[in-house]
Amino acid sequence: MGYDWAPTTGTYAVDTTSDRIGEVRRRDEGAVYLVPPGGGREWAVRPDHLRKPTGEERARALTWTRPVVSRARSTPHRGSPEPPVNLPMRAPSPEPVPVEGCEVCAHAVVWRRAYRTGKGTADGYTNHSAALDCSLEIRNHPHEPRVMGLPIDAPAVRP
Numbered sequence: 626m627g628y629d630w631a632p633t634t635g636t637y638a639v640d641t642t643s644d645r646i647g648e649v650r651r652r653d654e655g656a657v658y659l660v661p662p663g664g665g666r667e668w669a670v671r672p673d674h675l676r677k678p679t680g681e682e683r684a685r686a687l688t689w690t691r692p693v694v695s696r697a698r699s700t701p702h703r704g705s706p707e708p709p710v711n712l713p714m715r716a717p718s719p720e721p722v723p724v725e726g727c728e729v730c731a732h733a734v735v736w737r738r739a740y741r742t743g744k745g746t747a748d749g750y751t752n753h754s755a756a757l758d759c760s761l762e763i764r765n766h767p768h769e770p771r772v773m774g775l776p777i778d779a780p781a782v783r784p
Contacts, residue, residue, distance in 0.1 A: 630677045632657055637686050638675040640668075646678055646686050662689040721764035730766050733759040735779055745780025 632638040632649045638659060639646050647659025647668070656669040662685075678686070723730030737759035739745030740752045 632672065632675055637662070637678050637683055638670075639678045639682060640670045641674050641676055642670065646682050648686075648690075662686040721760050723763050724766055727766060730763050732779070733762045733766075737763075739780035739782070745782045 632652075634649050634651060636649050637646055638649055638657065640659060645659075645661070647661055650658045650660050650667060652658070652672075655671065657672050657675060658667050658669050660667050723734050735745075737756045740756035740759065743749050743751040746752065
């Protein structure tokens with residue numbers, strides 16, 4: 626420890642035994658208690674094993690403990706702001722077109738309508754998941770073997 630420098634609370638000091646820099650938290654019974662920059666476990670050092678940090682060491686410690694101020698926040702925006710992009714809540718999905726003259730596609734169209742409306746299903750309820758499966762069957766047609774098995778009979782249309 627130099628004669629012209631003594632560690633005070635809140636300043637940085639370098640522990641010469643471990644070459645670690647720390648912030649002086651307190652002095653007690655012949656020991657100085659340091660904490661690493663940015664926080665951590667406190668350790669004790671004898672005052673004669675401390676030295677004043679160099680300008681580079683102090684700058685590094687300040688870098689570890691001070692938040693970075695964004696330049697974008699400090700300087701005003703010089704251009705005109707871009708207008709916001711308005712996206713639809715749900716993107717419209719194009720309805721797949723059945724292959725003309727294909728019995729499987731025609732069958733899938735009838736079942737898709739039945740699942741969406743609930744008319745023609747056994748329980749009378751809508752089933753949008755099954756309707757989507759019918760759309761996928763139509764979109765992926767023609768193919769062998771079929772991706773999904775639709776019921777063989779046409780739905781019984783309810784009034």
